[in-house]
Amino acid sequence: MTASVTLDQLTKTYPAGVTAVRDLDLHVGAGEFVVLVGPSGCGKTTALRMVAGLERISAGTLRFGDRVVNDVPPRQRDVAMVFQSYALYPHLTVAQNIGFSLENKKIPKPERQRRVRDTAAILGLTGQLNRKPRQLSGGQKQRVAMGRAIVREPAIFLMDEPLSNLDAKLRVQMRAEMLAVHRRVGATTLYVTHDQTEAMTMGDRVAVLRGGVLQQAAAPRELYNRPANLFVASFIGSPSMNLYPARLDIVGDTAELIVGSQRLTLPPAVVKQSTELPAYNNAELIVGIRPEALTDPGSTGAPAAPGASLGADVDLVEVLGTEQLVHFQLDAERIGGEPAGVARVAPRAQIQPHSRIVLAVDTERLHFFDPATGAAIR
Numbered sequence: 271m272t273a274s275v276t277l278d279q280l281t282k283t284y285p286a287g288v289t290a291v292r293d294l295d296l297h298v299g300a301g302e303f304v305v306l307v308g309p310s311g312c313g314k315t316t317a318l319r320m321v322a323g324l325e326r327i328s329a330g331t332l333r334f335g336d337r338v339v340n341d342v343p344p345r346q347r348d349v350a351m352v353f354q355s356y357a358l359y360p361h362l363t364v365a366q367n368i369g370f371s372l373e374n375k376k377i378p379k380p381e382r383q384r385r386v387r388d389t390a391a392i393l394g395l396t397g398q399l400n401r402k403p404r405q406l407s408g409g410q411k412q413r414v415a416m417g418r419a420i421v422r423e424p425a426i427f428l429m430d431e432p433l434s435n436l437d438a439k440l441r442v443q444m445r446a447e448m449l450a451v452h453r454r455v456g457a458t459t460l461y462v463t464h465d466q467t468e469a470m471t472m473g474d475r476v477a478v479l480r481g482g483v484l485q486q487a488a489a490p491r492e493l494y495n496r497p498a499n500l501f502v503a504s505f506i507g508s509p510s511m512n513l514y515p516a517r518l519d520i521v522g523d524t525a526e527l528i529v530g531s532q533r534l535t536l537p538p539a540v541v542k543q544s545t546e547l548p549a550y551n552n553a554e555l556i557v558g559i560r561p562e563a564l565t566d567p568g569s570t571g572a573p574a575a576p577g578a579s580l581g582a583d584v585d586l587v588e589v590l591g592t593e594q595l596v597h598f599q600l601d602a603e604r605i606g607g608e609p610a611g612v613a614r615v616a617p618r619a620q621i622q623p624h625s626r627i628v629l630a631v632d633t634e635r636l637h638f639f640d641p642a643t644g645a646a647i648r
Contacts, residue, residue: 272300272458273335273348273425275321280330282316282482290316291482293330300335303452303459304487305473307466308505313482314462315430321460322428323347334425349426350419354434356411358403365390365399368417389421392454394447409440416448420455427452427459433468445472466506470494478502500556500606500644503637509561509595509612511637513605516557518550526577527557527636530602535577537634546647547638555647556605558637561595564613566621567630574630584625585610589617596621598629 275298282291291313298304306314319325321332323344332339339347358367369386377385390396393413403411412432419427432448433441449472452459463469469476470490477487478501486498497503503511517528525536541547567574582598594617597610604611613629621627638647 271425272456274298274300274302274333275426275458275460276331276333277317277321278331278333280317280320280332281328282313282320282325283328289482291320294479294482294484296477296484296487298458298460300458301456303449303461303472303474305461305463305469305476306479307463307469307476308479308485310464312479314464314479316482317479318428318430318460318462321426322349322351347426348424349428350422350424352415352419352427352429352432354431356403356415356435358411358414360403363400363402364395364406364414364417367403367414368395368421371418371422385421385423386417389417392420392451393417408436409444412436412444413447416451420451424457427457429459429461431463432461434463434465441468448472467508470506476506478505480505496646497558497637498646500558500639503558503639503646504606507560509614510607512559512561512564512611513607513639514557514559514600514602514611515554515605515641516602517554518547518552520548520551529557529580530600532580532600533577534580534631534633534636536636540634540636544638544648550638550647554641556639556641558639559611559631560635560637561612561614563632563635564611564615564629565632566596566613566615566619567628568619574628578631578633579628580631582611582613582627582629584621584623584627587621587623591617593617594619594621596627596629598627 277294277296280291280294283289294317306317308314316325320327327340365386368389369382372382390399395413398410433444436444473490475487475489476493478485480501486502493506514529519526519528525541527534527536580600582600584596584598586597588595594615596613596615599610640647
């Protein structure tokens with residue numbers, strides 16, 4: 271039976287005074303797959319361990335469904351964890367590894383065997399049940415580790431970077447397989463990763479943490495299209511968003527954005543739809559431009575619209591087959607991250623390093639942020 275998970279102002283402070291997680295509010299609906307993502311040391315694993323009962327909660331309330339579980343021992347929480355390391359028993363077969371927890375619980379042998387067979391079928395391990403871990407590939411070992419969790423039929427799955435030991439190609443394959451398993455099993459899942467691609471492709475919702483504080487929790491598309499602040503904007507997306515200091519100049523019905531020595535004309539709809547943007551007239555703000563919002567007008571045969579282009583100096587061109595990444599410099603200093611901006615252009619674009627180009631800007635897809643607080647200007 272699946273259960274929801276509610277973290278209400280959850281806090282973890284260690285004896286030395288270091289607060290790893292601060293006032294974390296997060297609700298994971300029954301059957302939902304929610305990913306905690308953020309850089310190393312942001313508190314995501316600590317949060318997961320508090321849910322598992324492996325870390326004592328310093329403050330706040332943790333609920334499974336309507337039940338407060340702050341002081342419930344880990345064994346009584348009806349959760350199953352899948353770790354970064356497979357931690358398989360090398361002397362046991364796949365079947366014995368999967369069924370180990372059932373044997374400890376004194377589950378009758380016929381029932382134990384049935385559940386092991388059913389779990390193996392879900393994971394595609396039926397043909398490996400009699401093998402030892404040393405005879406398995408990395409992906410098969412990870413499936414066995416998942417099998418040990420699934421066979422217990424817990425209310426909640428907790429996964430701590432389970433794919434980080436696999437090579438890139440196998441990680442992509444295992445992501446798809448884990449999602450397929452999640453749909454079949456339907457258990458509530460809280461998944462931790464530092465890999466934003468993993469988070470965005472797997473999560474029903476993604477919670478971004480920084481310094482132990484939740485920055486934003488939303489569906490992947492919402493995170494990408496409407497980041498709550500500068501950190502989320504720069505962390506989500508690869509290549510990351512181009513961020514530049516700018517000044518807004520509104521005269522009558524015309525709104526222009528001054529970036530370095532260049533000007534972009536904002537569509538009237540952009541200004542009208544924003545209740546906050548006009549307040550920054552004649553003031554500094556930060557403009558964010560996703561790489562795909564910058565294109566090479568030469569490759570389309572049509573010139574860039576007036577007030578919708580930026581002149582740039584090309585540093586490097588990465589030819590990736592289906593697209594090209596153009597690394598460029600403006601006469602404005604990029605904020606955070608890499609020193610060069612990045613544009614994602616068509617593969618047919620003829621752009622050479624160390625050349626001067628014009629990049630067309632989709633001015634309807636710009637993002638704006640307050641330079642003092644980092645909060646998005648809606």
